[in-house]
Amino acid sequence: MGNLADRIEEYLKRILEQTSEGYIILQRSELAGEFDCVPSQINYVLDTRFTVERGYLVESRRGGGGYLRIVRLGLGLEGQYQQIMRQLIGDQLSRGRCNGLVDRLLDEELVTVREAALIRGILAGEALRGEFRDWDELRARLMKAILTTLSRDDLL
Structure with a gap:
């Protein structure tokens, strides 16, 4: 099923589609654990596939209480x-x-x-x-x- 980056991207997009809030909040370390990879691979996917040009905002806080917040931007006329x-x-x-x-x-x-x-x-x-x-x-x-x-x- 494609490479690791493709699988992570698909997973995140699927979760975003299922939420009614228009955003998701995740722990980078938990996501890395789920895909058996290092957190920098998660960062790579976010940096290359979840960009503003592609319609996403990513907020990231590192450290023990760190999190990832991925927001899907709307495309309405006033979006x-x-x-x-x-x-x-x-x-x-x-x-x-x-x-x-x-x-x-x-x-x-x-x-x-x-x-x-x-x-x-x-x-x-x-x-x-x-x-x-x-x-x-x-x-x-x-x-x-x-x-x-x-x-x-x-x-x-």
């Missing part, structure tokens, strides 16, 4: 997600962060696989290589325009 995304995108958006956002739009079925591929292709920057100095800035502007367009169409 936290849009506010956070607009702040997060800022003036620059890397290709990796952009792909994370597109993955979230796809996961939420707000865009089709084909639309996601188009967005990724356009924002990858291959066509403009060498002609534009600050691709991350242009990518941020284009992604904001895409999100605004989706919002106008009542998709977000």
